[in-house]
Amino acid sequence: ESLAAADKAIALKPDFAVAWCNKGAALSRLDKDLEAVTAYDKAIALQGNYVEAWYNKAVSLHNLAKPNGALKAYNKTLELKPDYAEALYNRAGLFAGSGETAKAAEDLARAVELDPALRDKALSDPDLSALMS
Structure with a gap:
């Protein structure tokens, strides 16, 4: 349903960055992360400083086990919005x-400082729980 709505918006206005981002989010919810990255x-391409598009791209690349691409997209997200928990x-x-535990600990500490609810999430994450002090 949201994919159809995004496609309709794109058909009406193909240069509308929000519609492309919405299409990507809909595809990601359908576990179609490769197609989502394209969206x-x-x-x-339409709006280079679109924080949510960069973040969502990073998440989709992360889901696709493409850590280098995900890292680049997270870095761009944080360049545009440094306090994005x-x-x-x-x-x-x-x-x-x-294995970059020092960088992980630094990012995790800042994330939890910005959003204390992430502390509980980190405690249940096997990769991050050991970094919680």
């Missing part, structure tokens, strides 16, 4: 998974 790339949290997970 996010279109949104980013979920992006910091997810980047911490990437760092932890690649």
